Amino acid sequence: MVELGETAVQSALKTKWLGRAYRYFAETASTNDLLKEQSAAALPAGALFLTDFQSRGRGRLNRRWLAPAGSSLLLSILFRPNWPPAQAQWLTMLTSLAAAEAVEAATGLTVGVKWPNDLVIQQAGVWHKFSGLLLEGEMGEDGRLHQAVMGIGVNVNISPTALPDAVTPATSLLAAVGRPVDRLALLVDFLQRLETGYETAVSGQSPHPAWKKRQMMLGQRVQVTQLDTEQRIVGLAEDTDDWGRLLVRDEAGRLHAVAAGDVTLR
Ligand code: BT5
Numbered sequence: 610m611v612e613l614g615e616t617a618v619q620s621a622l623k624t625k626w627l628g629r630a631y632r633y634f635a636e637t638a639s640t641n642d643l644l645k646e647q648s649a650a651a652l653p654a655g656a657l658f659l660t661d662f663q664s665r666g667r668g669r670l671n672r673r674w675l676a677p678a679g680s681s682l683l684l685s686i687l688f689r690p691n692w693p694p695a696q697a698q699w700l701t702m703l704t705s706l707a708a709a710e711a712v713e714a715a716t717g718l719t720v721g722v723k724w725p726n727d728l729v730i731q732q733a734g735v736w737h738k739f740s741g742l743l744l745e746g747e748m749g750e751d752g753r754l755h756q757a758v759m760g761i762g763v764n765v766n767i768s769p770t771a772l773p774d775a776v777t778p779a780t781s782l783l784a785a786v787g788r789p790v791d792r793l794a795l796l797v798d799f800l801q802r803l804e805t806g807y808e809t810a811v812s813g814q815s816p817h818p819a820w821k822k823r824q825m826m827l828g829q830r831v832q833v834t835q836l837d838t839e840q841r842i843v844g845l846a847e848d849t850d851d852w853g854r855l856l857v858r859d860e861a862g863r864l865h866a867v868a869a870g871d872v873t874l875r
Contacts, residue, residue, distance in 0.1 A: 611633065611635075612679075612792060612793060613633055613659055613661065613682075613792060613793060613796065614633045615631055615632065615633050617793055618631050618633070618659075618793065618796065618797075619631060621793055621794075621797045622797055622800065623797060623800075623801045624655075624800050624801055624804045625804065626653070626654070626655040626804065627655040627657070627686070627800050627803060627804040627807070628655060628657040628686070628800045629653075629655060630652060630653050630655060630656040630657065631656075631657050631659070632656075632657070632658050632659070633659055633660070633661075634658065634659070634660040634661075635660070635661055635662065636660060636661065636662040636663075636664065636678070637658075637660045637662075637663060637664075638663065638664050638665040639663050639665050639666055639667050639760075640658045640659065640660050640663065640683055640684055640685040640760060641667060641685045641743055641745055641758050641760040642665070642667075643658055643685070644656070644658045644685040644686075644687055644758050645745065645758050648687050648756060648758065652687055653687075654687060654688055654689040655686065655687065655688075655804075656686070656687040657684055657685070657686050657687075657800075658684065658685050659682070659683065659684040659796075660683050660684070661678055661679045661683070662676075662677075662678035662679070662683075663676065663683055666683065666762065667743060667760075668741055668743060669726070669743060669836065669869075670836065674741060674743075674762050675773040676762060676764065676767065676773075677767060677771050679766075680764070680765065680766050680767045680768075680771070680781070681762055681763055681764055681765050681766075681767065681781075681792075682761070682762070682763040682765055682792060682795065682796055682799075683761075683762050683763075684760070684761060684796075685758050685759065685760040685761075686704075686758070686759045686760075686803075687756065687757075687758060688700060688756075688757045688758075688759060688807070689755065689756055689757075690754050690757060690811070691749075691753050691754065691755065692753060692754045693752075693753060693754070694746070694748060694752065694753070694754055695852045696754065696852065697744060697746050697754050697757065698725070698744075698852055698853025698854075699810055699815070699816055699817075699853070700744055700757055700759050701725065701726055701742050701744050701759070701853060702816040702817060702819075702820040702853060703803060703806040703807055703810055703816050704742055704759050704761055704803060705722050705726070705728060705742060705820060705823075706802075706806055706816055706819055706820055706823075707799050707800075707802035707803035707806050708720075708728055708740055708761060708763060708799055708803075709721075709722065709728055709823060710802050711795055711798040711799035711802055712728070712739075712740075712763070712782065712795070714798060715782075715790055715791070715794065715795050715798065716782055716785070716786045716790060717786070718730050718782070718785055718786065719731070720823065721736065721823050721824070721825035722820060722823040722824050722825065723736065723738065723777065723824075723825055723826065723872070724824055724826060724846075724849065724855050724872055725853060725855070725869065725870070726741060726742040726743070726744070727740065727741050727742075727777065728740035728741075728742075728763075729777070729825060730780065730785055732780055732784075732785060735778060736777065736778075736825055737777070737778045737779060737780035737785075738775065738777040738778070738779055738780070739763065739764045739779070739780050739781055739782060739785070740761060740762060740763040740764065741761070741762055742759065742760065742761050743759075743760040743761075744757060744758070744759050744760075745757070745758045745760070746758075763782075763795075764779065764780065764781035764782065764784075765781060765782050765783065765789075765790050765792050765795065766781065766782070766783045766789045766790060766792070767779075767781035767783060767784070768781075768783065768784070769781075769783075769784040772784065776871075776873075815851055817849070817850070817851045817853070820849070820853075821848075821849050824846075824849060826846045826872055826874060827846050827847070827848065827849070828845070828846065828847075829845070829846055829874055829875075830843070830844070830845060830846075830874070830875040831843070831844070831845075831846045831857065831872050831873065831874055831875055832872070832873050832875050833846075833855060833857055833865075833867050833870045833871070833872045834870050834871045834872075835867055835869065835870045836869040836870050836871070837869065842857050842859055842865050842867070843859065843860065843875060844857045844858045844859040844860060844865075845857065845858045846872070847864070850866065852868070853868075854866040854867055854868050855867045855870070855872065
């Protein structure tokens with residue numbers, strides 16, 4: 610049986626709707642692209658595409674996401690939240706929280722969030738990235754978030770020698786705990802937590818407080834590069850807000866609310 614194939618996953622899933630429409634691909638270009646191409650054709654909310662290898666795995670701004678075949682969780686989920694667009698980051702928060710909790714339960718590690726879309730763990734006193742999220746939404750004519758594809762890559766069993774070179778040093782769960790982690794069990798637990806978290810958010814409760822608690826750069830001096838304008842701000846990372854923006858106080862005392870960017874500790 611294929612480890613993360615349809616038969617294995619469908620019989621292990623504990624969710625009601627999330628991941629119930631499940632498709633496994635031994636290889637594809639990018640699960641986000643595949644799901645976006647096919648979702649117009651009436652896939653239900655909660656549909657999930659997972660692959661064991663991506664030939665064009667993407668981060669933001671068409672950066673690459675690199676993972677050796679069979680080493681990771683590489684998947685995309687379709688949501689139809691019908692939220693106002695400013696609320697889209699709730700999906701990133703919910704997915705980050707579910708993945709962080711599932712990883713902690715499986716490994717005993719402590720997981721942090723590196724704004725806006727990375728999951729990190731500390732190794733030898735340095736924050737290492739083991740997971741990244743990529744949210745791609747589409748607005749309906751009413752201006753609401755009609756469809757959203759949430760992609761996540763988790764470095765589960767990448768051997769330490771096969772980790773990609775990256776700005777934020779990369780790690781995997783295997784590298785951090787010194788033993789392989791069961792990908793199927795991790796996937797099933799993650800999806801169950803995400804379904805519960807999503808339903809809680811739909812009932813009106815914000816995931817922001819729990820997400821903010823995990824932010825590793827709050828209270829630190831940071832440099833933020835805004836994604837759209839490439840404007841740089843150096844200052845104190847004071848807070849995040851309910852829409853997932855990072856609030857940075859610059860040297861002149863001005864507060865900037867950054868919606869999308871890259872942040873490094875200074
Ligand atoms: C991300 O972008 O971190 C989002 C990654 C999303 C990947 C998933 S996999 C399933 C789905 N299908 C896709 O095609 N994508 C999603 P960003 O914050 O822009 O970070 C990208 C940067 O992370 C790269 O420029 C590298 O420096 C670094 N990187 C690449 N692969 C990595 C890995 N396996 N582990 C840690 N860092 C990595």
